[in-house]
Amino acid sequence: MTLRFTTTATDGAARCGLVETPRGRFTTPCFMPVGTRGSVKGLSSADLEALGVEVTLANAYHLMLRPGAEVVAGMGGIHRFTAWSGHVLTDSGGYQVLSLAARVDDDGVTFRSTYDGSTHRLTPERAVAVQGLLGADIQMALDVCPPLSSPPGLLRQAVERTVAWGVRARDAHRREGREGQALFGIVQGGIDERLRAESARRTVELDLSGYAIGGLSVGESRSEMLAALAPTVAELPGDRPRYLMGVGDPVGLAEAVALGADMFDCVLPTRLARHGTALTAAGPLRLRNATFAQDAEPIDPTCPCDVCGRWSRAYLRHQLVVGEASARRLITMHNLAWILALVARIRAAVRAGTLTALRAELANRWAHLPAASQ
Ligand SMILES: [Zn+2]
Known part of the structure; x- marks a missing residue:
């Protein structure tokens, strides 16, 4: 295991924890500023250090298109490229790809670059390879993130594909095994509580370093979000970090921590x-x-x-x-x-x-x- 999580305090279901990786350690609950293209808009790595940031989020989708994962690898990886010594978590790109009306099939996703319209293909294996080239401390498995309004059949299909892709991502990650890089699986299921619990159970079977909860904070109400989060967290193991994707408003943070979530990212503070x-x-x-x-x-x-x-x-x-x-x-x-x-x-x-x-x-x-x- 390239990542270890220890609970250091609890208050009901809420918990404080310590995440240890080969790069070092960070405390949870934690907020990860979003540096989509390798920088938090308007700030430098030195600014982030001064702010006491421990983990930043970068986006594999954007970086694989510009400047290219191989370019970042050639520059020594994302830490050296951005002159940042803290942890970096990379999103697989699934959310961005799907919000751009990509074509999804059982094997992967075909999408057009937002930069020049060129066609690209992302599979669970390629997403692992891209994030490996970038040099992320924590990778995310490629997932299918359906829109909030999706009918039950599409939600079910997204869960099935996300689980199948999780297996492929895990196997690719084990095969290619870049030292020091952890892989998280992603739970889907929309705001259907039973589907969420099932998706969580099946994702946990992959035995990954941590688990993310995706497909929330996509337009649902806060009460719907929390109602979907509770049965998800109930299925996740206590000894792995839980990352709620896309939530970072003050009330959402506190309420999600109360349910047992540990890690958060959100564009809200920087966009506002x-x-x-x-x-x-x-x-x-x-x-x-x-x-x-x-x-x-x-x-x-x-x-x-x-x-x-x-x-x-x-x-x-x-x-x-x-x-x-x-x-x-x-x-x-x-x-x-x-x-x-x-x-x-x-x-x-x-x-x-x-x-x-x-x-x-x-x-x-x-x-x-x-x-x-x-
Ligand atoms: Zn101030």
Whole structure:
């Protein structure tokens, strides 16, 4: 096993844990900023280090098209290429491929590049090879992620294909066995609770290093998401990390941790930042609003980040209004610092046995922010 998970504290079904890999260790619950094309938009690896990020997410689909997995491998792998010494988890590309109306058959997926329209083929084996070339610490098996509105027959087909592809991914991973790279399987099943439980059971039979829950946060309500998550987690083993894909809003994070999820990624904090919305203890702040034109307060007076330590809302609003790229960068820094601090609070609450109180606080403040989609 190239990855080891140890539970360090529990509060009900919620847990704090330690993930150990050949690269090092990281604590859970954890939030992984999304660096789709090998960088978190607007930030550098040095910025991520300063923020205390332990794991980033990169996207195999984008990197296999530009600059190409072989190019990244030739540059020494994604860590050397991006000058990042922390962990990297790569998504297999299944979600991106399927959201681009690709053609799926039992063997794999054929899709057109978003960059130049050229035709590409992704199979479970090729996805393992691509992520191996990239040098991910944690690979994801190729899955079929059906749209929320899929009829039962399509949901069933997606589960069957995802399980069959999981077997092929595992076998390819064992055969090609790049040292130090772990492989996670992905549970599907839409918001059908019984199908979710079945998909989880059959994915666990693959005996992988960890398990991801995919196909959620795709437009369903938060209560539907949590109702599908609970029976999934119930089937997952306690000694492997559980990664809920695409969830990163404050309430969603806390509620999913309460059900036993450990790892999260979401574009929400960085995407909101680029649109001028900052995350704060009092809820979201739309910094373009004219009311901040002469506001000398930092974004969030309770936030310990460097941006809040130096700049006022008035200055950041001014930068946004005149279109300075630095505004997006600074608000991205704050939003990531804020969400990482929130996840640290969630970990502390699990250790202290006070997660229920924190969930109530977050539900009050963030009720109006919808669950984030990928
Ligand atoms: Zn801040």
